[in-house]
Amino acid sequence: MSAIxxxxxxxxxxxxxxxxxxxxxxxHGEFIVIVGPSGCGKSTLLRMVAGLETITEGEIEIGGxxxxxxxxxxxxxxxxxxxxxxxxxxxxxxxxxxGLKIAGLSKEDIRAxxxxxxxxxxxxxxxxxxxxxLSGGQRQRVAMGRALVRDPAAFLLDEPLSxxxxxxxxxxxLEIKQLQRSVGTTALYxxxxxxEAMTLADRLVVMHDGVAEQIDTPLAVxxxxxxxxxxxxxxxPAMNMLPAEAAGDGRLTLATGASxxxxxxxxxxxxxxxxxxxxxxxxxxxxxxxxxLELEVxxxxxxxxxxxxxxxxxxxxxxxxxxxxxxxxxxxxxPMAIEPGMAHLFDAETxxxxxxxxxxxxxxxxxxxx
Amino acid sequence: xxxxxxxxxxxxxxxxxLGVAVLCFPIYLAFVGSTLSHDEILSVPMPLWPGGQxxxxxxxxxxxGTQVPVARxxxxxxxxxxxxxxxxxxxxILSAYAIVYFRFPFRMLAFWAIFMTLMLPVEVRIVxxxxxxxxxxxxxxxxxxxxxxxxxxxxxxxxxxFFLTVPEELxxxxxxxxxxxxxxxxxxxxxxxxxxxxxxxxxxxIYGWNQYLWPLLVTTRPExxxxxxxxxxxxxxxxxYGNWPVTMAAAxxxxxxxxxxxxxxxxxxxxxxxxxxx
Amino acid sequence: MEKRVSFNHRLLPYxxxxxxxxxxxxxxxxxxxxxxxxxxxxxxxxxxxxxxxGLSNFQYILSDRYYLExxxxxxxxxxLVTFISMATALFLAVAAxxxxxxxxxxxxxxxxxxxxxxxxxxxxWIFMMxxxxxxxxxxxxxxxxxxxxTLDGTHAMxxxxxxxxxxxxxxNFLFFLAGLQAIPRSLIEAAAIDGAGRWLRFRxxxxxxxxxxxxxxxxxxxxxxxxxxxxxxxxxxxxxxxRSTTTLVYKVYADxxxxxxxxxxxxxxxxxxxxxxxxxxxxxxxxxRRVHY
Numbered sequence: 001m002s003a004i005x006x007x008x009x010x011x012x013x014x015x016x017x018x019x020x021x022x023x024x025x026x027x028h029g030e031f032i033v034i035v036g037p038s039g040c041g042k043s044t045l046l047r048m049v050a051g052l053e054t055i056t057e058g059e060i061e062i063g064g065x066x067x068x069x070x071x072x073x074x075x076x077x078x079x080x081x082x083x084x085x086x087x088x089x090x091x092x093x094x095x096x097x098x099g100l101k102i103a104g105l106s107k108e109d110i111r112a113x114x115x116x117x118x119x120x121x122x123x124x125x126x127x128x129x130x131x132x133x134l135s136g137g138q139r140q141r142v143a144m145g146r147a148l149v150r151d152p153a154a155f156l157l158d159e160p161l162s163x164x165x166x167x168x169x170x171x172x173x174l175e176i177k178q179l180q181r182s183v184g185t186t187a188l189y190x191x192x193x194x195x196e197a198m199t200l201a202d203r204l205v206v207m208h209d210g211v212a213e214q215i216d217t218p219l220a221v222x223x224x225x226x227x228x229x230x231x232x233x234x235x236x237p238a239m240n241m242l243p244a245e246a247a248g249d250g251r252l253t254l255a256t257g258a259s260x261x262x263x264x265x266x267x268x269x270x271x272x273x274x275x276x277x278x279x280x281x282x283x284x285x286x287x288x289x290x291x292x293l294e295l296e297v298x299x300x301x302x303x304x305x306x307x308x309x310x311x312x313x314x315x316x317x318x319x320x321x322x323x324x325x326x327x328x329x330x331x332x333x334x335p336m337a338i339e340p341g342m343a344h345l346f347d348a349e350t351x352x353x354x355x356x357x358x359x360x361x362x363x364x365x366x367x368x369x370x
Numbered sequence: 371x372x373x374x375x376x377x378x379x380x381x382x383x384x385x386x387x388l389g390v391a392v393l394c395f396p397i398y399l400a401f402v403g404s405t406l407s408h409d410e411i412l413s414v415p416m417p418l419w420p421g422g423q424x425x426x427x428x429x430x431x432x433x434x435g436t437q438v439p440v441a442r443x444x445x446x447x448x449x450x451x452x453x454x455x456x457x458x459x460x461x462x463i464l465s466a467y468a469i470v471y472f473r474f475p476f477r478m479l480a481f482w483a484i485f486m487t488l489m490l491p492v493e494v495r496i497v498x499x500x501x502x503x504x505x506x507x508x509x510x511x512x513x514x515x516x517x518x519x520x521x522x523x524x525x526x527x528x529x530x531x532f533f534l535t536v537p538e539e540l541x542x543x544x545x546x547x548x549x550x551x552x553x554x555x556x557x558x559x560x561x562x563x564x565x566x567x568x569x570x571x572x573x574x575x576i577y578g579w580n581q582y583l584w585p586l587l588v589t590t591r592p593e594x595x596x597x598x599x600x601x602x603x604x605x606x607x608x609x610x611y612g613n614w615p616v617t618m619a620a621a622x623x624x625x626x627x628x629x630x631x632x633x634x635x636x637x638x639x640x641x642x643x644x645x646x647x648x
Numbered sequence: 649m650e651k652r653v654s655f656n657h658r659l660l661p662y663x664x665x666x667x668x669x670x671x672x673x674x675x676x677x678x679x680x681x682x683x684x685x686x687x688x689x690x691x692x693x694x695x696x697x698x699x700x701x702g703l704s705n706f707q708y709i710l711s712d713r714y715y716l717e718x719x720x721x722x723x724x725x726x727x728l729v730t731f732i733s734m735a736t737a738l739f740l741a742v743a744a745x746x747x748x749x750x751x752x753x754x755x756x757x758x759x760x761x762x763x764x765x766x767x768x769x770x771x772x773w774i775f776m777m778x779x780x781x782x783x784x785x786x787x788x789x790x791x792x793x794x795x796x797x798t799l800d801g802t803h804a805m806x807x808x809x810x811x812x813x814x815x816x817x818x819x820n821f822l823f824f825l826a827g828l829q830a831i832p833r834s835l836i837e838a839a840a841i842d843g844a845g846r847w848l849r850f851r852x853x854x855x856x857x858x859x860x861x862x863x864x865x866x867x868x869x870x871x872x873x874x875x876x877x878x879x880x881x882x883x884x885x886x887x888x889x890x891r892s893t894t895t896l897v898y899k900v901y902a903d904x905x906x907x908x909x910x911x912x913x914x915x916x917x918x919x920x921x922x923x924x925x926x927x928x929x930x931x932x933x934x935x936x937r938r939v940h941y
Contacts (some may be wrong), residue, residue: 050542050546050547051545051546052545070524071545072542072545072546072548073545073546073548073549077546078546079542079546081542081543082539083537083539084539084542085537085539085540085542085543087540087543087544087557087558089561089562090564091563098544098549098557099547099548101544102547102548102549103548109629146543244556253646268417296504304427358528371829374685379747382743382746383747383750385673385739385740386740386744386747386754389736389739389740389743389758390754390757390758393757393758393761393814393817393818394757394761395776396772396775396776397761397764397771397772399772399775399776399783400771400772400775400879403775411781411896412781414786414788415783415787416781416783418783421797424791459777460667461667461671462668463669464664464665464667464668465664465665465667465668465669467664468660468661468662469665470666471654471655471720472654472655472657472660472661472664473654473656473754474658474661474662477661480665480669483669483672483673484665484668484669484672486676487672487676487934488928489920490676490680490924490925491871491875491924493875493876493878493897493900493904493920494875494897494900494917494921494924495650495676495679495680495682495917495921496684496900496901496903496904496917497683497686497688497772497900497905497910497917498679498680498683498914498917499675499679500676500904500905501679501682502675502678502679502682503675506674517671517674518674518675520671521672521674521675521676522725523672526668531796534694541655545655550655551655551657551660552660554655570876576762576763579765580763580764580765580766580767580768580879581765582765582766582767582878582879582882582883583878583879584903586882587905587925598767598768598879599767601767601768601771601883602767602770602771602882602883605771605774605883614775614781617771617775620766621771621772624765625763625764625765625768626769628763628764628765629760629763629764631763632759632760632762632763633756635762637755639759640759640822640826642820643819643822644823644826
């Protein structure tokens with residue numbers, strides 16, 4: 001039995017459908033991150049689990065119970081909101097205790113649980129303060145505390161870190177992960193930030209236009225994106241996409257007319273129109289003779305650990321990540337080769353990944369030769 | 371800020387002092403009148419400096435008045451002002467809560483029925499309102515003084531505006547915490563509205579205290595008069611000299627409670643005034 | 649604007665609305681309907697029965713010289729009260745906005761007369777201006793001015809205008825001051841650096857930026873002069889002498905309660921309702937505009 005089961009859930013406002021049938025099974029203690037651009041329906045999905053939005057079609061189960069018609073309080077969940085939604089007129093203690101009070105716990109029980117949670121979050125010195133007397137990070141902790149103290153069946157977190165500055169966000173990200181591990185409570189976490197998504201998730205749900213495009217582990221989503229959307233959304237800088245056609249002889253003909261041989265990738269039948277996706281980090285600078293592609297560099301960004309060379313190829317932007325502080329200059333022509341097994345092929349019509357039997361992370365040619 | 375210097379500053383202060391003097395003079399003169407003896411007031415021109423009859427005039431006004439003791443009328447005014455303020459706040463906060471936080475059939479109809487009253491002050495429909503109150507047997511009663519004046523949407527409008535600014539997540543957090551609508555209202559919304567409610571109370575108290583036309587009609591028995599009505603009846607007419615000192619003492623007594631509210635709760639008063647007109 | 653969340657409860661919202669709806673129905677809709685109804689009826693001479701007379705009550709009052717006079721009186725009265733109280737308040741607000749020392753004391757001293765009821769203001773002004781005992785009346789006499797508001801209609805009008813305007817200055821002052829303080833200082837400083845003098849700055853920068861406040865106060869003051877000044881007029885002049893201070897609201901009262909002419913009074917009420925609705929619509933349109941400002 002899964003902790004949370006979402007079965008073919010749809011949502012419409014008026015006549016407009018915004019979620020088109022999402023399926024998801026969440027195991028106990030699993031950390032699921034729902035990620036996608038704004039307007040993709042990720043928050044709506046979470047709010048349907050919380051009971052803050054009605055479910056138009058389909059079923060949601062929490063702990064084996066269908067909760068479609070249950071009020072939020074009957075679902076045994078706790079939620080952390082983007083703006084924290086702390087009750088401004090209550091102290092930190094009262095904020096954390098409010099749900100317990102309503103649940104009818106005894107005064108001593110409430111004290112004990114709030115103090116234990118506060119200890120865990122290092123909030124003990126602030127228990128008598130009002131939210132406005134706290135820093136952003138402390139407020140975030142109180143919001144976490146309010147969820148933790150209830151000991152619910154699941155945590156629902158709606159962009160909980162997006163109101164924090166960059167440094168605090170990294171710190172809280174780690175804390176949230178550790179907390180969730182230590183209490184072992186199932187978590188559904190919504191974010192638009194792919195770094196948060198990759199670092200926190202046991203499994204990712206990548207949503208786009210009301211559809212869950214891919215549900216898988218972060219690494220699988222990165223290495224075998226199911227659609228061009230997922231491929232472009234996860235990974236930074238985004239994956240380069242080139243329209244191409246299968247030539248039938250183990251080669252692809254690009255829209256530019258160039259022809260390349262792909263290694264470690266199963267190619268479709270001749271004449272099939274495809275999209276070739278290559279991540280910037282899966283290209284290597286090679287001697288001119290061995291090049292698959294040649295990039296004319298327009299701009300160079302030096303990041304220290306690596307260098308991004310921007311250019312144009314086949315009418316679109318193209319980025320390459322070069323190791324270290326490479327001495328590339330705008331105007332240079334870079335001969336590049338695609339690392340074997342690291343090319344992705346999608347159907348040009350549907351944007352779906354073409355079936356490949358190759359293992360997700362095929363050993364690179366260099367590794368095999370070594 | 372471009373500062374004025376030297377002579378300019380002095381001129382500005384002079385203008386303000388002159389303005390304050392002109393504004394305060396009628397009240398000051400009423401106060402002087404309330405401390406003079408009958409003869410002193412009738413001497414032309416009357417003195418512009420307080421006299422020695424203050425205690426006598428005020429105790430006579432409070433205890434005896436001309437028909438009814440002013441103390442009694444002050445009590446009536448107090449009941450009416452507090453009744454109007456509290457009554458309006460209670461019915462308004464409840465109905466604003468219903469309109470903002472619930473979806474139900476006929477919601478828009480209720481909304482418009484209530485907000486129509488914004489258009490028409492009681493003065494406009496005074497005669498039929500009087501008839502309604504009379505046919506309900508409300509003449510010369512506190513309910514007759516209070517109820518018709520709370521049939522107005524100003525406070526409802528204010529609460530509605532305020533509720534719309536309360537973050538939605540607060541209600542959602544409360545729902546997730548297990549609070550139902552009554553609990554959310556009592557534990558979250560009411561405490562959050564505290565400042566607004568206090569400001570509104572101050573404004574409505576003054577509004578209720580200063581009512582004139584309605585109490586004039588609805589109270590025919592002198593002992594039900596409010597102090598503002600009573601004052602008009604105490605006022606000597608042009609051709610008789612009446613008892614001006616006691617009348618002026620009553621006038622000062624009549625403005626004391628609302629003035630105290632304005633001066634001592636100035637912050638709330640200004641907030642209430644400016645927000646209730648938005 | 650709508651809330652995204654809402655509670656689901658079948659009965660509760662109606663219970664919450666009940667008190668206000670009940671009060672509104674009994675003391676607003678019933679009387680308003682009554683006024684509309686009575687405005688098309690005419691009691692027979694013995695007062696036994698009412699007869700439907702269509703719009704003839706309206707026809708009657710609109711051709712009534714006294715009613716038209718009351719219209720004129722109201723127009724003059726309202727414009728004078730509005731102009732005098734707003735101009736004085738603006739002057740004081742501009743001055744108060746500039747002083748630093750004592751600013752709060754001035755503010756308090758200027759706003760506290762707001763607490764004085766219009767009727768009490770009437771009584772206080774009578775005390776000051778009555779020809780027999782009033783101090784100001786005395787000095788006017790000394791100066792050679794024949795002041796007699798009990799007989800001279802113009803004097804009576806001046807009296808009620810002054811008392812009514814006086815009472816409203818505090819209110820206008822408060823809003824003007826708030827409006828002035830909302831103008832960004834940097835704008836005024838920029839104008840000063842551009843070489844604009846004090847008066848030019850007021851005329852070309854401050855006053856135009858204050859226009860939302862001014863317009864709002866204009867509507868509020870007209871409504872005030874129409875309705876809330878009843879207490880001033882009733883205590884000071886009772887609409888006289890010779891109807892010279894009888895405004896529309898005063899006439900509704902006089903015809904309805906003193907003259908017992910309910911049909912005419914109801915028709916007058918209906919006309920007043922139309923006037924107020926118009927004012928409200930103007931105000932709402934203005935609020936709309938201010939939102940998109």
